[in-house]
Amino acid sequence: MVIDLKKCIGCDSCTVSCRAENFTPAGVFWNRVFKFEVGKYPHAKLVSLPLICMHCKNAPCVDACPTGATHKRDDGIVVVDYDKCMGCKYCIAVCPYGERYFNSQLGQYYPEKPLTAYEQFSKQLNGSKHHMIGVVEKCTFCADRVDKGQEPACVKSCVSNARTFGDLDDPNSQISQLIAMKHAVQLSPELGTDPSVYYIPP
Protein backbone atom coordinates (compact mmCIF):
# COMPACT_ATOMS: atom_id res chain seq x y z
CA MET A 1 0.00 0.00 0.00
CA VAL A 2 1.10 3.56 -0.67
CA ILE A 3 -0.36 6.47 1.26
CA ASP A 4 0.15 9.92 -0.21
CA LEU A 5 0.52 12.33 2.70
CA LYS A 6 0.23 15.29 0.32
CA LYS A 7 -3.34 14.15 -0.37
CA CYS A 8 -4.39 12.89 3.08
CA ILE A 9 -6.67 15.47 4.72
CA GLY A 10 -7.03 13.64 8.04
CA CYS A 11 -10.77 13.09 7.68
CA ASP A 12 -10.58 9.62 9.31
CA SER A 13 -12.90 8.09 6.70
CA CYS A 14 -10.42 5.23 6.62
CA THR A 15 -10.73 4.78 10.38
CA VAL A 16 -14.51 4.66 10.23
CA SER A 17 -14.70 2.43 7.14
CA CYS A 18 -12.23 0.01 8.72
CA ARG A 19 -14.42 -0.26 11.79
CA ALA A 20 -17.54 -0.70 9.69
CA GLU A 21 -15.93 -3.39 7.53
CA ASN A 22 -14.22 -5.31 10.32
CA PHE A 23 -16.65 -4.77 13.21
CA THR A 24 -13.80 -3.91 15.57
CA PRO A 25 -14.87 -3.62 19.22
CA ALA A 26 -15.04 -0.24 20.95
CA GLY A 27 -11.54 1.01 21.73
CA VAL A 28 -9.84 -1.05 19.02
CA PHE A 29 -8.62 0.81 15.95
CA TRP A 30 -6.97 -1.22 13.24
CA ASN A 31 -6.50 2.08 11.39
CA ARG A 32 -5.69 5.33 13.13
CA VAL A 33 -4.67 8.75 11.88
CA PHE A 34 -1.92 10.45 13.83
CA LYS A 35 -2.05 14.23 13.42
CA PHE A 36 0.90 16.43 14.31
CA GLU A 37 2.34 19.83 13.55
CA VAL A 38 5.66 20.36 11.82
CA GLY A 39 7.63 23.52 11.24
CA LYS A 40 7.33 26.87 12.99
CA TYR A 41 5.06 29.82 12.46
CA PRO A 42 4.53 31.20 9.84
CA HIS A 43 5.54 28.00 8.05
CA ALA A 44 3.92 25.44 10.36
CA LYS A 45 1.61 22.81 8.87
CA LEU A 46 -0.51 19.93 10.06
CA VAL A 47 0.45 16.45 8.87
CA SER A 48 -2.01 13.57 8.99
CA LEU A 49 -0.33 10.18 9.15
CA PRO A 50 -2.59 7.13 8.75
CA LEU A 51 -1.20 4.18 10.67
CA ILE A 52 -2.03 0.53 10.09
CA CYS A 53 -0.21 -2.75 10.38
CA MET A 54 2.79 -2.47 8.09
CA HIS A 55 2.56 -6.12 6.96
CA CYS A 56 6.33 -6.23 7.06
CA LYS A 57 8.24 -8.55 4.77
CA ASN A 58 10.56 -9.32 7.69
CA ALA A 59 7.80 -9.25 10.25
CA PRO A 60 9.18 -9.58 13.79
CA CYS A 61 5.73 -10.64 15.01
CA VAL A 62 5.74 -13.69 12.73
CA ASP A 63 9.10 -14.85 14.10
CA ALA A 64 8.13 -14.09 17.70
CA CYS A 65 4.80 -15.91 17.65
CA PRO A 66 5.26 -19.23 19.49
CA THR A 67 2.07 -20.86 18.19
CA GLY A 68 2.16 -19.88 14.53
CA ALA A 69 -1.06 -17.90 14.97
CA THR A 70 0.59 -14.86 13.41
CA HIS A 71 1.67 -15.89 9.95
CA LYS A 72 2.29 -14.48 6.54
CA ARG A 73 0.08 -15.48 3.62
CA ASP A 74 1.56 -16.25 0.22
CA ASP A 75 0.56 -12.76 -0.95
CA GLY A 76 2.50 -11.19 1.93
CA ILE A 77 -0.47 -10.19 4.11
CA VAL A 78 0.27 -10.87 7.81
CA VAL A 79 -2.76 -12.28 9.59
CA VAL A 80 -3.59 -13.76 13.00
CA ASP A 81 -5.38 -17.10 13.37
CA TYR A 82 -7.48 -16.42 16.47
CA ASP A 83 -7.99 -20.15 17.02
CA LYS A 84 -4.24 -20.63 17.50
CA CYS A 85 -3.41 -17.45 19.43
CA MET A 86 -2.83 -18.08 23.13
CA GLY A 87 -2.59 -14.40 24.04
CA CYS A 88 1.02 -14.27 25.22
CA LYS A 89 1.31 -10.74 23.79
CA TYR A 90 4.92 -11.26 22.75
CA CYS A 91 4.02 -10.05 19.23
CA ILE A 92 2.88 -6.76 20.76
CA ALA A 93 6.25 -6.34 22.48
CA VAL A 94 8.24 -6.91 19.29
CA CYS A 95 6.11 -4.76 16.94
CA PRO A 96 8.00 -1.48 16.42
CA TYR A 97 4.91 0.30 15.06
CA GLY A 98 2.46 -0.48 17.89
CA GLU A 99 -0.22 -1.82 15.55
CA ARG A 100 -1.45 -4.85 17.48
CA TYR A 101 -4.21 -5.06 20.06
CA PHE A 102 -4.84 -7.52 22.85
CA ASN A 103 -8.49 -8.08 23.71
CA SER A 104 -8.63 -8.35 27.49
CA GLN A 105 -12.32 -7.63 27.02
CA LEU A 106 -14.57 -6.77 24.09
CA GLY A 107 -15.59 -3.17 24.56
CA GLN A 108 -19.21 -2.25 23.97
CA TYR A 109 -20.06 1.03 22.30
CA TYR A 110 -22.81 1.75 24.84
CA PRO A 111 -21.96 -0.22 28.00
CA GLU A 112 -25.13 0.79 29.89
CA LYS A 113 -27.38 -0.32 27.05
CA PRO A 114 -28.04 -3.55 25.14
CA LEU A 115 -25.80 -4.41 22.18
CA THR A 116 -26.50 -2.42 19.05
CA ALA A 117 -27.73 -4.23 15.91
CA TYR A 118 -24.19 -3.78 14.49
CA GLU A 119 -22.63 -5.42 17.54
CA GLN A 120 -25.18 -8.24 17.57
CA PHE A 121 -24.56 -8.93 13.88
CA SER A 122 -20.79 -9.03 14.42
CA LYS A 123 -21.17 -11.98 16.78
CA GLN A 124 -22.35 -14.13 13.87
CA LEU A 125 -19.29 -13.43 11.74
CA ASN A 126 -16.33 -15.73 11.15
CA GLY A 127 -12.62 -15.32 10.63
CA SER A 128 -10.88 -12.08 11.57
CA LYS A 129 -14.24 -10.33 12.09
CA HIS A 130 -15.16 -12.72 14.89
CA HIS A 131 -13.38 -10.86 17.68
CA MET A 132 -12.43 -12.92 20.73
CA ILE A 133 -11.31 -12.18 24.25
CA GLY A 134 -7.81 -13.31 25.14
CA VAL A 135 -6.24 -13.05 21.69
CA VAL A 136 -4.32 -10.44 19.71
CA GLU A 137 -5.77 -8.84 16.59
CA LYS A 138 -4.72 -6.29 13.97
CA CYS A 139 -5.29 -4.93 10.50
CA THR A 140 -5.65 -7.69 7.90
CA PHE A 141 -5.49 -5.49 4.76
CA CYS A 142 -9.12 -6.70 4.49
CA ALA A 143 -7.81 -10.07 3.35
CA ASP A 144 -11.25 -11.45 2.58
CA ARG A 145 -11.98 -8.46 0.31
CA VAL A 146 -8.58 -8.89 -1.36
CA ASP A 147 -9.39 -12.57 -1.96
CA LYS A 148 -12.47 -11.44 -3.89
CA GLY A 149 -10.40 -9.04 -5.98
CA GLN A 150 -11.56 -5.97 -4.05
CA GLU A 151 -9.52 -3.24 -2.40
CA PRO A 152 -9.24 -2.87 1.39
CA ALA A 153 -12.04 -0.79 2.88
CA CYS A 154 -9.70 2.06 3.84
CA VAL A 155 -8.51 2.39 0.23
CA LYS A 156 -12.03 2.29 -1.16
CA SER A 157 -13.35 4.91 1.24
CA CYS A 158 -10.50 7.44 1.01
CA VAL A 159 -12.13 10.66 -0.13
CA SER A 160 -8.92 12.16 -1.49
CA ASN A 161 -7.62 9.00 -3.20
CA ALA A 162 -4.57 9.15 -0.99
CA ARG A 163 -4.29 5.36 -0.77
CA THR A 164 -3.21 2.90 -3.45
CA PHE A 165 -3.18 -0.86 -3.00
CA GLY A 166 -1.41 -3.32 -5.24
CA ASP A 167 1.35 -5.85 -5.84
CA LEU A 168 4.73 -4.62 -4.61
CA ASP A 169 6.43 -7.62 -6.21
CA ASP A 170 5.33 -6.49 -9.69
CA PRO A 171 7.66 -3.69 -10.82
CA ASN A 172 5.14 -2.64 -13.46
CA SER A 173 2.21 -2.31 -11.08
CA GLN A 174 0.72 1.10 -10.39
CA ILE A 175 1.90 0.97 -6.79
CA SER A 176 5.49 0.09 -7.70
CA GLN A 177 5.60 2.93 -10.19
CA LEU A 178 4.10 5.32 -7.66
CA ILE A 179 6.76 4.40 -5.10
CA ALA A 180 9.52 5.00 -7.63
CA MET A 181 8.15 8.22 -9.13
CA LYS A 182 7.08 9.88 -5.90
CA HIS A 183 10.02 8.64 -3.81
CA ALA A 184 7.75 6.98 -1.29
CA VAL A 185 9.43 5.84 1.91
CA GLN A 186 8.83 3.36 4.70
CA LEU A 187 8.63 4.19 8.40
CA SER A 188 11.79 3.31 10.33
CA PRO A 189 13.50 1.35 7.52
CA GLU A 190 16.64 1.07 9.67
CA LEU A 191 14.85 -1.57 11.77
CA GLY A 192 15.06 -4.00 8.86
CA THR A 193 11.37 -4.93 8.99
CA ASP A 194 10.80 -3.88 5.32
CA PRO A 195 7.19 -2.67 5.73
CA SER A 196 4.75 -3.14 2.87
CA VAL A 197 3.22 0.28 3.58
CA TYR A 198 4.94 3.23 1.91
CA TYR A 199 4.33 6.92 2.43
CA ILE A 200 4.72 9.75 -0.06
CA PRO A 201 6.16 12.57 2.08
CA PRO A 202 3.90 15.56 2.85
Place this chain on the structure above:
Amino acid sequence: MRTGLWLGIPLVIAGALFLIWDLGEPTRFTKALSRPRTSWISRGSWILILLLAVSVALFGLWIWPFTMLETLPNLIMALEGLIVIFAFGTMVYTGLLLGASKPIPFWSMPTLPILFTVSATAAGLKTSSLVLMVSSLMQGTPIPEILGILSRLVVVFIAIEIGVLVLHLWGTRQTETGEFSSNRLLSGELALQFWAGYVALGLAIPAIADVAVSSVPIGFEAMLVLIAATLGLIGGLLLRLIVVYAGAKAPVPAFGGLYIIPENM
Protein backbone atom coordinates in the same frame (compact mmCIF):
# COMPACT_ATOMS: atom_id res chain seq x y z
CA MET B 1 20.71 -33.27 45.66
CA ARG B 2 17.44 -34.84 46.76
CA THR B 3 16.47 -31.81 48.85
CA GLY B 4 17.30 -29.59 45.89
CA LEU B 5 15.01 -31.63 43.65
CA TRP B 6 12.28 -31.71 46.33
CA LEU B 7 12.39 -27.90 46.28
CA GLY B 8 13.27 -27.27 42.65
CA ILE B 9 10.67 -29.39 40.88
CA PRO B 10 7.61 -27.82 42.60
CA LEU B 11 9.11 -24.32 42.17
CA VAL B 12 9.63 -24.81 38.42
CA ILE B 13 6.11 -26.23 38.11
CA ALA B 14 4.74 -23.24 40.08
CA GLY B 15 6.64 -20.82 37.84
CA ALA B 16 5.32 -22.53 34.72
CA LEU B 17 1.76 -22.39 36.08
CA PHE B 18 2.11 -18.65 36.64
CA LEU B 19 3.29 -18.26 33.03
CA ILE B 20 0.31 -20.25 31.78
CA TRP B 21 -2.10 -18.32 34.01
CA ASP B 22 -0.85 -15.03 32.49
CA LEU B 23 -1.88 -16.08 28.99
CA GLY B 24 -4.98 -14.65 27.34
CA GLU B 25 -6.04 -18.21 26.44
CA PRO B 26 -4.36 -20.48 29.04
CA THR B 27 -5.98 -23.66 27.69
CA ARG B 28 -3.89 -23.27 24.53
CA PHE B 29 -0.51 -23.26 26.29
CA THR B 30 0.64 -26.46 24.57
CA LYS B 31 0.67 -24.57 21.29
CA ALA B 32 3.64 -22.61 22.66
CA LEU B 33 5.88 -25.54 21.70
CA SER B 34 5.28 -25.07 17.98
CA ARG B 35 7.94 -22.59 16.88
CA PRO B 36 11.28 -23.15 18.64
CA ARG B 37 13.14 -22.24 15.47
CA THR B 38 12.20 -18.57 15.70
CA SER B 39 10.31 -17.83 18.92
CA TRP B 40 11.97 -17.37 22.29
CA ILE B 41 8.72 -18.26 24.03
CA SER B 42 8.72 -21.61 22.23
CA ARG B 43 12.37 -22.19 23.07
CA GLY B 44 11.76 -21.29 26.71
CA SER B 45 8.77 -23.63 26.86
CA TRP B 46 10.91 -26.51 25.59
CA ILE B 47 13.71 -25.66 28.04
CA LEU B 48 11.28 -25.72 30.98
CA ILE B 49 9.67 -28.97 29.88
CA LEU B 50 13.01 -30.70 29.37
CA LEU B 51 14.30 -29.38 32.70
CA LEU B 52 11.26 -30.79 34.45
CA ALA B 53 11.45 -34.10 32.57
CA VAL B 54 15.10 -34.68 33.41
CA SER B 55 14.60 -33.56 37.04
CA VAL B 56 11.66 -35.92 37.47
CA ALA B 57 13.66 -38.71 35.83
CA LEU B 58 16.51 -38.22 38.31
CA PHE B 59 14.07 -37.97 41.20
CA GLY B 60 12.41 -41.15 39.95
CA LEU B 61 15.63 -43.09 40.46
CA TRP B 62 14.94 -42.93 44.20
CA ILE B 63 11.55 -44.56 43.78
CA TRP B 64 11.02 -48.27 43.45
CA PRO B 65 11.28 -50.06 40.98
CA PHE B 66 13.75 -47.59 39.47
CA THR B 67 16.12 -47.64 42.44
CA MET B 68 18.14 -50.39 40.72
CA LEU B 69 19.22 -47.79 38.17
CA GLU B 70 21.02 -45.89 40.95
CA THR B 71 23.89 -48.30 40.44
CA LEU B 72 24.54 -46.74 37.04
CA PRO B 73 26.75 -43.73 37.90
CA ASN B 74 27.02 -42.70 34.25
CA LEU B 75 23.24 -42.42 34.03
CA ILE B 76 23.09 -40.25 37.13
CA MET B 77 25.97 -38.10 35.90
CA ALA B 78 24.28 -37.68 32.52
CA LEU B 79 20.97 -36.65 34.13
CA GLU B 80 22.72 -34.23 36.49
CA GLY B 81 24.63 -32.76 33.56
CA LEU B 82 21.43 -32.27 31.59
CA ILE B 83 19.78 -30.60 34.59
CA VAL B 84 22.68 -28.13 34.78
CA ILE B 85 22.35 -27.38 31.05
CA PHE B 86 18.60 -26.86 31.12
CA ALA B 87 18.75 -24.90 34.39
CA PHE B 88 21.30 -22.58 32.79
CA GLY B 89 19.02 -22.30 29.79
CA THR B 90 16.14 -21.33 32.09
CA MET B 91 18.29 -18.58 33.63
CA VAL B 92 19.40 -17.19 30.30
CA TYR B 93 16.32 -17.44 28.06
CA THR B 94 14.18 -14.88 29.90
CA GLY B 95 16.73 -12.14 29.27
CA LEU B 96 17.07 -13.20 25.63
CA LEU B 97 13.27 -13.28 25.27
CA LEU B 98 12.97 -9.68 26.42
CA GLY B 99 16.09 -8.73 24.47
CA ALA B 100 14.45 -9.81 21.21
CA SER B 101 12.04 -6.88 21.61
CA LYS B 102 14.14 -4.46 19.57
CA PRO B 103 11.61 -1.57 19.83
CA ILE B 104 12.14 -1.45 23.62
CA PRO B 105 15.65 -0.05 24.26
CA PHE B 106 15.59 -0.92 27.99
CA TRP B 107 15.11 -4.59 27.13
CA SER B 108 17.22 -4.92 24.00
CA MET B 109 20.55 -4.04 25.63
CA PRO B 110 22.97 -7.02 25.55
CA THR B 111 23.55 -6.52 29.29
CA LEU B 112 20.02 -7.65 30.18
CA PRO B 113 20.50 -11.42 29.65
CA ILE B 114 23.78 -11.15 31.56
CA LEU B 115 22.04 -9.31 34.42
CA PHE B 116 19.27 -11.91 34.60
CA THR B 117 21.76 -14.79 34.49
CA VAL B 118 23.97 -13.35 37.23
CA SER B 119 20.91 -12.55 39.35
CA ALA B 120 19.55 -16.06 38.87
CA THR B 121 22.91 -17.60 39.73
CA ALA B 122 23.11 -15.56 42.94
CA ALA B 123 19.54 -16.58 43.80
CA GLY B 124 20.39 -20.22 43.12
CA LEU B 125 23.47 -20.06 45.33
CA LYS B 126 21.44 -18.50 48.14
CA THR B 127 18.77 -21.18 47.78
CA SER B 128 21.44 -23.93 47.72
CA SER B 129 22.84 -22.52 50.97
CA LEU B 130 19.36 -22.63 52.46
CA VAL B 131 18.82 -26.21 51.29
CA LEU B 132 22.19 -27.28 52.75
CA MET B 133 21.43 -25.56 56.02
CA VAL B 134 17.94 -27.09 56.31
CA SER B 135 19.26 -30.56 55.38
CA SER B 136 22.00 -30.51 57.98
CA LEU B 137 19.65 -29.17 60.67
CA MET B 138 17.04 -31.85 59.90
CA GLN B 139 19.60 -34.62 59.90
CA GLY B 140 21.40 -33.25 62.96
CA THR B 141 24.73 -33.17 61.12
CA PRO B 142 27.33 -30.40 61.39
CA ILE B 143 26.95 -27.44 59.08
CA PRO B 144 29.06 -28.32 56.01
CA GLU B 145 32.09 -26.16 55.34
CA ILE B 146 30.92 -25.58 51.81
CA LEU B 147 28.29 -23.27 53.23
CA GLY B 148 30.99 -20.70 53.98
CA ILE B 149 32.30 -21.03 50.41
CA LEU B 150 28.78 -20.61 49.01
CA SER B 151 28.22 -17.50 51.12
CA ARG B 152 31.43 -15.94 49.80
CA LEU B 153 30.43 -16.88 46.23
CA VAL B 154 27.06 -15.18 46.73
CA VAL B 155 28.82 -11.97 47.75
CA VAL B 156 30.98 -12.16 44.62
CA PHE B 157 27.93 -12.67 42.39
CA ILE B 158 26.06 -9.82 44.08
CA ALA B 159 29.05 -7.57 43.35
CA ILE B 160 29.03 -8.71 39.72
CA GLU B 161 25.26 -8.15 39.57
CA ILE B 162 25.67 -4.58 40.80
CA GLY B 163 28.38 -3.98 38.20
CA VAL B 164 26.24 -5.35 35.36
CA LEU B 165 23.24 -3.35 36.62
CA VAL B 166 25.24 -0.11 36.56
CA LEU B 167 26.49 -0.96 33.06
CA HIS B 168 22.94 -1.73 31.92
CA LEU B 169 21.50 1.50 33.30
CA TRP B 170 24.35 3.52 31.80
CA GLY B 171 23.93 1.81 28.42
CA THR B 172 20.19 2.36 28.25
CA ARG B 173 20.65 6.07 28.92
CA GLN B 174 22.28 6.46 25.50
CA THR B 175 18.82 6.76 23.91
CA GLU B 176 15.98 9.03 24.97
CA THR B 177 13.52 6.19 25.43
CA GLY B 178 16.08 4.11 27.31
CA GLU B 179 16.78 7.08 29.56
CA PHE B 180 13.05 7.46 30.17
CA SER B 181 12.86 3.80 31.22
CA SER B 182 15.88 3.96 33.51
CA ASN B 183 14.55 7.15 35.11
CA ARG B 184 11.38 5.24 35.97
CA LEU B 185 13.58 3.04 38.12
CA LEU B 186 15.94 5.60 39.53
CA SER B 187 13.57 8.43 40.37
CA GLY B 188 10.16 7.70 38.90
CA GLU B 189 7.15 5.53 39.65
CA LEU B 190 9.30 2.41 40.20
CA ALA B 191 11.92 4.09 42.44
CA LEU B 192 10.55 2.62 45.69
CA GLN B 193 10.50 -0.92 44.30
CA PHE B 194 13.96 -0.43 42.83
CA TRP B 195 15.83 1.18 45.73
CA ALA B 196 14.01 -0.21 48.77
CA GLY B 197 12.93 -3.52 47.27
CA TYR B 198 15.61 -4.64 44.87
CA VAL B 199 18.76 -2.76 45.92
CA ALA B 200 18.29 -2.71 49.71
CA LEU B 201 16.33 -5.90 50.41
CA GLY B 202 17.45 -7.93 47.41
CA LEU B 203 21.12 -7.03 47.19
CA ALA B 204 22.52 -5.11 50.18
CA ILE B 205 20.99 -7.05 53.07
CA PRO B 206 21.71 -10.51 51.58
CA ALA B 207 25.30 -9.42 50.85
CA ILE B 208 25.76 -8.22 54.46
CA ALA B 209 24.14 -11.40 55.78
CA ASP B 210 26.39 -13.61 53.66
CA VAL B 211 29.52 -11.73 54.73
CA ALA B 212 28.50 -12.15 58.37
CA VAL B 213 27.65 -15.86 58.07
CA SER B 214 31.15 -17.08 58.79
CA SER B 215 31.65 -14.83 61.80
CA VAL B 216 28.55 -15.53 63.91
CA PRO B 217 27.54 -18.41 66.21
CA ILE B 218 25.87 -21.42 64.55
CA GLY B 219 22.29 -20.56 65.58
CA PHE B 220 22.59 -17.11 64.05
CA GLU B 221 24.23 -18.64 61.00
CA ALA B 222 21.01 -20.43 60.09
CA MET B 223 19.02 -17.21 60.60
CA LEU B 224 21.37 -15.24 58.33
CA VAL B 225 21.24 -17.88 55.59
CA LEU B 226 17.44 -17.86 55.78
CA ILE B 227 17.32 -14.06 55.59
CA ALA B 228 19.82 -13.91 52.70
CA ALA B 229 17.99 -16.60 50.71
CA THR B 230 14.49 -15.23 51.27
CA LEU B 231 15.33 -11.61 50.57
CA GLY B 232 17.55 -12.59 47.68
CA LEU B 233 14.73 -14.48 45.99
CA ILE B 234 12.32 -11.58 46.58
CA GLY B 235 14.94 -9.25 45.12
CA GLY B 236 15.30 -11.45 42.05
CA LEU B 237 11.55 -11.41 41.51
CA LEU B 238 11.45 -7.64 41.95
CA LEU B 239 14.27 -7.17 39.42
CA ARG B 240 12.29 -8.96 36.74
CA LEU B 241 9.06 -7.14 37.60
CA ILE B 242 10.59 -3.67 37.50
CA VAL B 243 12.51 -4.39 34.28
CA VAL B 244 9.25 -5.44 32.59
CA TYR B 245 7.30 -2.42 33.89
CA ALA B 246 10.09 0.03 33.07
CA GLY B 247 10.28 -0.97 29.41
CA ALA B 248 8.90 1.58 26.95
CA LYS B 249 8.81 1.51 23.14
CA ALA B 250 10.89 3.93 21.15
CA PRO B 251 8.71 6.43 19.26
CA VAL B 252 8.45 6.18 15.47
CA PRO B 253 10.00 9.19 13.71
CA ALA B 254 7.80 10.32 10.84
CA PHE B 255 8.23 13.32 8.54
CA GLY B 256 9.32 15.77 11.22
CA GLY B 257 7.03 14.35 13.89
CA LEU B 258 7.38 11.65 16.49
CA TYR B 259 4.66 9.05 16.92
CA ILE B 260 4.72 7.92 20.54
CA ILE B 261 3.33 4.40 20.77
CA PRO B 262 0.73 4.03 23.57
CA GLU B 263 1.91 1.91 26.53
CA ASN B 264 -0.37 -1.05 25.90
CA MET B 265 0.53 -1.45 22.23
